[in-house]
Amino acid sequence: MLKLGIIGSHTITKQMLAAAHASGHYRLTSVYSRHIERAKEFGQPYGAKYFYDDLETFFDQGDFDVVYIASPNSCHFAQAKLAIEHDKQVIVEKPAFVNPHQFDAILQLLQAHPQAHLFEAARHMYTPLYQLAKQKVQSMGTIQGATITAMKYSSRYDKVLDESAPTPNIFNPDFAGGALMDLGVYAVYVAVDLFGTPQQVQYFPTMTTSGVDGKGVAILRYDGFTVTLNVGKTANSYLPTEVYGLKDAVVFDNAFDTRKISYFDAEKHEHELIPDHLYGNGMLDEMLSFADSFEHPTDPERQRQYQERLQLAKKVNTVMFELRQSAHLHFPADN
Known part of the structure; x- marks a missing residue:
């Protein structure tokens, strides 16, 4: 234990x-x-x-x-x-x-x-449902882009609107807050894991009075296609996340709390991807995976997987920073 x-x-x-x-x-x-x-x-x-x-x-x-x-x-x-x-x-x-x-x-x-x-x-990266989606995307003959949405109204934004209330940490630049840092990282993870490191990035934020981005749109350019990220904490969005092929597509009901993923073939027929399990608690898969690595610290295969996760996290971190740089979003922690 x-x-x-x-x-x-x-x-x-x-x-x-x-x-x-x-x-x-x-x-x-x-x-x-x-x-x-x-x-x-x-x-x-x-x-x-x-x-x-x-x-x-x-x-x-x-x-x-x-x-x-x-x-x-x-x-x-x-x-x-x-x-x-x-x-x-x-x-x-x-x-x-x-x-x-x-x-x-x-x-x-x-x-x-x-x-x-x-x-x-x-x-979201540890669920078998996401892994099925990744396998399906990798099997698509042509990729023409994707739209990834991670947007949910935060109850703590009410305090930002109430100018007499203290600024919540997640909307405070001193604590490296904002929509991109909080929910946008989910979208960046999906893009980088599915398509690799983009050639060029640009972020277009909508700023809050507290000095961070409340929502925004990011464009990630790859060789032959672009990926659009819609992120936000000041509005609710019900848009799905989609990966576009030629005539086919993979559709996520939600980018960061995924419960259903479907593949639409060239004849527009829907095929739901069914994992071997789907836990009610979205953190259970990752906690099981972490425990497996911690409990077998010298196992070569587990350590290979660990290094892959660490390098993916590093790539995501770099893309996140480049997106902020493109929008001139700086935090005291950057100094």
């Missing part, structure tokens, strides 16, 4: 803990929060025994093998760095890091600490 420590007491952490429990491979032991009472309030119902409000003490004394980091985006780098220096296994919520400089520093640190591993929690 893997002993689990957590940083970040949010809704996504609760979903992760439910997935961790369902997997049968993790047991929560240690919780860090800036406020000790909050750490206890959050962790005790899940059976945690150790609580900390000092990050160094958390890593020095905490009884855990794996740390899950779900803090604001700008905090990920420093916290993951500490974890690797303490030879912990690391799961860091997307986006793992703000820019390629941070990612490169983490890669160097991982080389110096071979016992540690780091996974970016891009949950």
